[in-house]
Amino acid sequence: MLDWGWLADHLGAFADRTVQHLYLAAVGLVVGFAIAFALGLVAIRRRRSYPPIAGAAGILYTIPSLVLFAALVPITGLSLLTAEVPLVIYTQVIFIRNIVAGFDAVPADVLEAADGMGYARDQRLLRVELPLAVPLIVAGLRVASVSTIGLVTITGTLGDRFGGLGFFIFEGYSRGFATEIAAGAVGSMVLALVVDAVLVRVQRFLTPWTRPPALAAERLPADAATS
Amino acid sequence: MDIVTKTIAWFGDPANWSGQSGIPARLAEHVGISAITLALAIAITLPIGLWIGHTGRGTRLAVGLANLGRAVPTLAVMGILVPFTAVIDPALGFTTYPTILAMLLLAAPSILVNAYAGIHEVDRDLVEAARGMGFREWQILGRVELPVALPVVLGGVRSAAVQVLATATLGAIFGFGGLGRFLVDGIAQRDTGQIWGGVVLVAALVLSSETGFALLGRRLTSRGLRAGAATAATSPAGA
Amino acid sequence: MEPDERALGNAAATVEFEHVTKRYDAGENGPGAVNDLSFVVPAGKICVLVGPSGCGKTTSLKMVNRLIEPTAGRILIDGRDISTEDPIGLRRRIGYVIQQTGLFPHQTIGENIAVVPRLLGWPASRQRERAEELLGIVGLDAARYRDRYPSQLSGGERQRVGVARALAADPPLMLMDEPFGAVDPIVREHLQNELLRVQADLAKTILFVTHDIDEAIKMGDLVAVMQNGGRLAQFAPPAELLARPASEFVARFVGADRGLKRMSLMRVRDLPLHAAVTARPGDDAADALRRITADPFPYLLLVDRSGAPIGWFDEAEIPATGTLSADAAVSMSPLFAPETTLKDALSMLLDNEVQAGIAVDRGGRVLGLVTDGDIAAAARPDGPAARPDAGA
Numbered sequence: 021m022l023d024w025g026w027l028a029d030h031l032g033a034f035a036d037r038t039v040q041h042l043y044l045a046a047v048g049l050v051v052g053f054a055i056a057f058a059l060g061l062v063a064i065r066r067r068r069s070y071p072p073i074a075g076a077a078g079i080l081y082t083i084p085s086l087v088l089f090a091a092l093v094p095i096t097g098l099s100l101l102t103a104e105v106p107l108v109i110y111t112q113v114i115f116i117r118n119i120v121a122g123f124d125a126v127p128a129d130v131l132e133a134a135d136g137m138g139y140a141r142d143q144r145l146l147r148v149e150l151p152l153a154v155p156l157i158v159a160g161l162r163v164a165s166v167s168t169i170g171l172v173t174i175t176g177t178l179g180d181r182f183g184g185l186g187f188f189i190f191e192g193y194s195r196g197f198a199t200e201i202a203a204g205a206v207g208s209m210v211l212a213l214v215v216d217a218v219l220v221r222v223q224r225f226l227t228p229w230t231r232p233p234a235l236a237a238e239r240l241p242a243d244a245a246t247s
Numbered sequence: 248m249d250i251v252t253k254t255i256a257w258f259g260d261p262a263n264w265s266g267q268s269g270i271p272a273r274l275a276e277h278v279g280i281s282a283i284t285l286a287l288a289i290a291i292t293l294p295i296g297l298w299i300g301h302t303g304r305g306t307r308l309a310v311g312l313a314n315l316g317r318a319v320p321t322l323a324v325m326g327i328l329v330p331f332t333a334v335i336d337p338a339l340g341f342t343t344y345p346t347i348l349a350m351l352l353l354a355a356p357s358i359l360v361n362a363y364a365g366i367h368e369v370d371r372d373l374v375e376a377a378r379g380m381g382f383r384e385w386q387i388l389g390r391v392e393l394p395v396a397l398p399v400v401l402g403g404v405r406s407a408a409v410q411v412l413a414t415a416t417l418g419a420i421f422g423f424g425g426l427g428r429f430l431v432d433g434i435a436q437r438d439t440g441q442i443w444g445g446v447v448l449v450a451a452l453v454l455s456s457e458t459g460f461a462l463l464g465r466r467l468t469s470r471g472l473r474a475g476a477a478t479a480a481t482s483p484a485g486a
Numbered sequence: 487m488e489p490d491e492r493a494l495g496n497a498a499a500t501v502e503f504e505h506v507t508k509r510y511d512a513g514e515n516g517p518g519a520v521n522d523l524s525f526v527v528p529a530g531k532i533c534v535l536v537g538p539s540g541c542g543k544t545t546s547l548k549m550v551n552r553l554i555e556p557t558a559g560r561i562l563i564d565g566r567d568i569s570t571e572d573p574i575g576l577r578r579r580i581g582y583v584i585q586q587t588g589l590f591p592h593q594t595i596g597e598n599i600a601v602v603p604r605l606l607g608w609p610a611s612r613q614r615e616r617a618e619e620l621l622g623i624v625g626l627d628a629a630r631y632r633d634r635y636p637s638q639l640s641g642g643e644r645q646r647v648g649v650a651r652a653l654a655a656d657p658p659l660m661l662m663d664e665p666f667g668a669v670d671p672i673v674r675e676h677l678q679n680e681l682l683r684v685q686a687d688l689a690k691t692i693l694f695v696t697h698d699i700d701e702a703i704k705m706g707d708l709v710a711v712m713q714n715g716g717r718l719a720q721f722a723p724p725a726e727l728l729a730r731p732a733s734e735f736v737a738r739f740v741g742a743d744r745g746l747k748r749m750s751l752m753r754v755r756d757l758p759l760h761a762a763v764t765a766r767p768g769d770d771a772a773d774a775l776r777r778i779t780a781d782p783f784p785y786l787l788l789v790d791r792s793g794a795p796i797g798w799f800d801e802a803e804i805p806a807t808g809t810l811s812a813d814a815a816v817s818m819s820p821l822f823a824p825e826t827t828l829k830d831a832l833s834m835l836l837d838n839e840v841q842a843g844i845a846v847d848r849g850g851r852v853l854g855l856v857t858d859g860d861i862a863a864a865a866r867p868d869g870p871a872a873r874p875d876a877g878a
């Protein structure tokens with residue numbers, strides 16, 4: 021079924037495309053996060069703006085990916101911008117929801133204590149709320165990363181200059197070569213899994229207080245069904 | 248402006264309305280395959296999801312598989328299927344088979360998870376009360392749990408429908424017919440009118456599906472539940 | 487000592503409420519959450535705000551650190567109107583303890599305690615020293631607890647950390663909102679005693695909210711009883727509150743057992759003691775008999791050379807001739823220290839089935855006798871407990 025020799029001969033190309041894949045995904049994630057963070061802060065400060073913001077992001081999310089890439093081609097051409105804009109758009113709903121949920125999860129007594137001890141508003145946001153929102157924000161980052169890495173393959177529609185590991189799917193199809201298609205597909209999935217695993221480590225590092233199991237008797241284990 | 252005029256021109260060209268690659272044929276192809284696949288996915292997954300939700304058995308396995316299914320990228324799923332389907336049929340194995348299989352695989356998770364979650368979230372006191380009144384298990388599921396859980400269950404089907412339509416579109420990359428052809432061919436031919444014609448058609452299709460399911464949900468939901476009806480999880484149609 | 491620290495005014499602060507009113511819904515002319523509240527808490531005293539749920543205790547407390555702004559009236563700290571001060575700076579000079587602790591889950595215990603010192607810009611080494619010192623003050627081993635996270639502590643330990651955190655910058659004023667409300671009665675009792683011990687050294691001004699009248703009586707130098715609608719029903723030391731409730735509401739709130747409660751505020755030293763008729767082993771029996779017959783109390787107390795009690799002789803059993811022998815004395819009554827509460831003293835009398843106990847000083851020497859009748863008389867509303875200074 022598979023042509024292992026071809027794989028061995030193309031390891032160099034694989035490495036290059038992996039780097040490209042990571043680059044395309046990273047740009048989308050970083051820009052997407054920056055925009056979502058700003059929107060998330062707006063939603064937190066003005067609660068009424070949350071439903072329309074989340075609603076708009078949700079509607080954009082239902083647009084099939086190929087449609088969004090294709091729609092941009094007549095406008096921005098076969099460019100990096102055309103590749104990145106959809107990636108950024110698709111991250112929004114995931115990021116915004118998790119950022120808002122993360123800030124919402126900060127316990128009220130912690131906020132009251134922070135105010136009572138004399139934290140100024142921005143200090144409280146930066147030193148108390150943000151760190152406590154990190155677990156949910158990173159959870160969102162994980163979902164967004166896996167999703168974005170999958171979507172990067174579709175940028176192959178924009179030609180050989182894009183696609184990351186998806187390039188092999190497109191080239192394999194045009195040559196009727198199953199091994200190459202499968203290699204691109206498996207490669208992109210493995211990449212997503214690896215990045216996800218790395219992010220789990222990052223979260224453990226960023227939130228050491230969630231690491232040790234609770235020793236206190238009052239902390240009962242959460243309902244297994246919901247975890 | 249350019250896009251609008253070109254798109255209007257493309258829709259106005261009679262040549263695009265006839266033949267095997269005309270708009271009606273592509274639309275029929277897209278809707279037909281999607282409907283059949285969705286029906287198949289519902290028939291297979293919905294009973295499993297309801298059963299898991301009612302009994303609570305196999306919860307972890309189901310949720311785990313479903314989350315995995317939601318995380319895997321569409322194009323990659325198709326790509327992985329190709330070596331297998333190509334062995335079975337050298338021609339359709341590169342086009343139709345991987346597309347339909349991917350549509351099935353990717354529709355299943357949202358149906359399964361929402362069916363499970365919808366039933367699971369039904370107030371256990373309600374179920375106990377029904378049991379106490381002498382309902383049989385299948386009666387509890389059919390007359391108590393399902394009606395209460397219907398908005399959530401239907402939300403899963405709605406997400407699956409969008410997923411199926413999106414996957415069918417992506418199938419065009421693998422030579423599959425349907426509306427995605429206009430997008431892929433339009434890009435290849437630098438044909439703005441064709442690209443945006445496809446964009447409008449797919450967007451309209453997704454929108455109709457969403458609206459249709461929303462209306463259906465409202466029809467089928469008991470009036471007593473309408474006020475607090477849960478909204479469905481947004482579909483991961485992007486990937 | 488650095489200048490910033492002196493600016494904190496480490497001595498205790500005086501707090502004055504002047505006709506303070508708070509209405510949450512501005513337009514309305516309803517009763518409001520707090521109504522025309524006026525009282526003065528002298529420096530170094532614990533003032534307990536007590537009252538039924540919803541009577542405005544928390545609201546009153548939060549107006550002191552300006553988490554809530556009054557609708558009318560003023561609050562003065564050391565004579566300065568707090569509405570003229572920067573709320574952030576004000577809060578950093580006031581310790582704040584709440585029932586749910588509000589410990590920061592993402593910071594270690596050491597970091598949690600040093601929160602305000604860090605906000606005030608203390609150098610890191612001093613923050614660390616201060617955290618360790620405070621862990622010691624609240625009775626937690628610094629080496630064991632400093633690097634743990636709040637989720638690794640029990641409820642009682644978290645409360646101690648909450649108190650330590652409020653003390654960190656040595657504030658002249660502490661606000662405590664039901665600080666021990668969420669722990670079990672045994673731990674609560676323990677924490678109350680610890681706080682009183684710490685307070686004996688530090689002498690902060692403390693505003694302490696509770697809805698438990700027993701806690702109010704135990705902790706307060708002054709008690710402000712509030713009633714629904716945020717009105718002050720009575721402001722008095724605990725003993726006076728129990729002896730002379732100002733209204734039907736206060737009487738009901740302090741409870742039908744307020745006589746018993748008063749007994750837990752009064753101590754043996756507050757009672758007029760009866761002189762005991764004493765004799766030593768080897769004394770002449772005839773002489774002792776003559777003396778005891780002259781006294782209304784029919785028992786002779788045998789004491790040793792230092793004046794410490796040995797045992798009793800019933801008037802009827804004293805031999806007419808010869809000397810008194812320690813062997814013939816019957817077993818002891820309970821001994822009371824001057825600081826034994828009347829409640830404990832009465833309980834000891836009941837347990838021993840006797841009518842009188844012996845008050846002894848630190849050296850064990852007899853000071854006098856206390857009878858159950860004395861205790862009952864003292865606990866009556868017109869007894870010595872009603873003197874405002876008796877219990878405080």
Ligand SMILES: Nc1ncnc2c1ncn2[C@@H]1O[C@H](COP(=O)(O)OP(=O)(O)OP(=O)(O)O)[C@@H](O)[C@H]1O
Nearest residue numbers: 510511518519538539540541542543544545546697
């Ligand atoms: N943020 C708020 N907005 C409107 N009303 C409030 C608010 N906070 C408190 N109240 C009302 O003000 C009144 C006093 O509340 P407060 O929290 O001060 O009571 P409390 O004496 O501390 O009660 P508890 O013992 O239950 O803590 C209550 O009737 C309450 O409903």
Ligand SMILES: [Mg+2]
Nearest residue numbers: 543544545663
């Ligand atoms: Mg309160």
